[in-house]
Amino acid sequence: MDYSRYSMSTKDWGIVFIKSMAATVIIAYLFYDSPIVVIAFPAVFAYCAKLCRQEGVRRQKEKLNEEFMNVLKVLSSNMLAGYSVENAWQEAEKEMEFMYGNDSLMLSEIQEMNRQIKMNQTFEAVLSEFAHRSSLEDIVNFSDIFSFAKRSGGRFVDIIESTTYRMWTKYDTNRQIEVAVSAKRLEQKTMNYIPIFLLAFLKLSSRDYMSALYGNLIGVIFMSTCLLAYAGAIKLAKKFLQVGIGI
Template sequence: MSNTSEASKLIDHRRFSGMRIRRALEWCGWESSETIGRMKTGRQLIDYDRYQLTRKQFFAAALTAGLLLYGAVYLFYHSSLLSLIASCAGIAAPRFRRRVLVQQRKERLKLQFKEVLFSLTSSLAAGRSLENAFLSTLDDLRLLYPDPRTELLLEFQIVRFRLENAEPLEYALRHFADRAGVDEISQFVDALATCKRSGGDLLEVMKRTSVIIGEKLEIEQEIAVMIAQKKFEGRIMMAVPFVFLAFLSLAAPDYMAPLYGGRGYLLLTGALLLLIFCFWLMAKLMTIRM
């Protein structure tokens, strides 16, 4: 009996340890095999607030971050062991890479939705009904985006499928807007639903809504273009201290030798922490929520 209880405890301990490791990997951006399978078969509708990394994306992000951390720490401390320990933190990089990919996908969705607004307004002005205008917009999207994996093209195919199954248009669009998490799309769907319920001038309301949202998207694009240049300059400024340190270590090793011993490590640690703080501050200043 004692052997059986010890064996069950050992199994429970291993199972608990496996769950902790799995949770830690999921926090870092690791996706389960079931999720990867649903991604490949296309059985799961896209949740635009969550990006599902493939195995290749996960390992690429972790390996790249690990190599960068190894090189940066080695430049400061000239210790292979310390650099190797620091490079293990690269396993958390896929989590941050996933956030960037979520934002990029939403930005693509906004640009594609801008084209939809123009097409929809033209169709309504030509005298089509709202449902037929959305169906014709799908044909326009296929001309603009030949890639069948384009996000909005897939979503409009789902909307058409729902319409063919006698589901109201506003319900189909609301389901898409809730998954997209984009303010412009939600505002458009709210305006459409309100207009259909109140019996207002649908053409005029859709025109004005499309113009307002289109102008907002254009302003956001202009701001993004201006920020992109500053972000590029910021990345260069982040790299300069490490390039300068590498140059001095290669060109004048005797000059740098006092830093790699005794109090020199304290100075290097302080400089590294100060650089990390500057990098964080630059990233915060360059982040503008629109």
């Protein structure tokens, strides 16, 4: 599975259609007061679909990262108990099935990796291939550290244990930051709608005042500038409040 891509469901397409239609109508009515702007619907729809795919990829990778961290804890515990890395990985498959059921990204990955290991592929090779497909920083780093520790020999299990501890510390810190930022993110989403409400209020309560902005070139340029500034502010605020997972 390529985790840099997201396959949109029928529900996703329906939500995108509704959001695109609503956005197009709002832009046409509030910013330009012209039904002609509705012809921009295909472009708005394509942009909303792109945003949906990006959000889908982000959620997909967050889910994969969370499940991988739990697998890492199981793997480290099994290796400390004396299992070889291959046997520890097989035990991790059972644990993931118990924890997440069949609705698990990592479970299918572990099953495929165990199948390749049984076909005489090395664990380092299948882990490296998975890390490359996931493109997640934590998984790539663990793959590199695992390969180095395997080649260098010595206190292999201790290296894996300490690596797991450090990665879990980082993961917990990111989760705490996410909780702290979530309230601000909700505030930001609420603030996004305030300019629209203000513009709608002015248009409904002061038609004569707003009419100067419609039906002329200067008004179109001014409202287009406002629309671009509004979209840019939303994008910038979203970027400020984004907590990365090493994507």
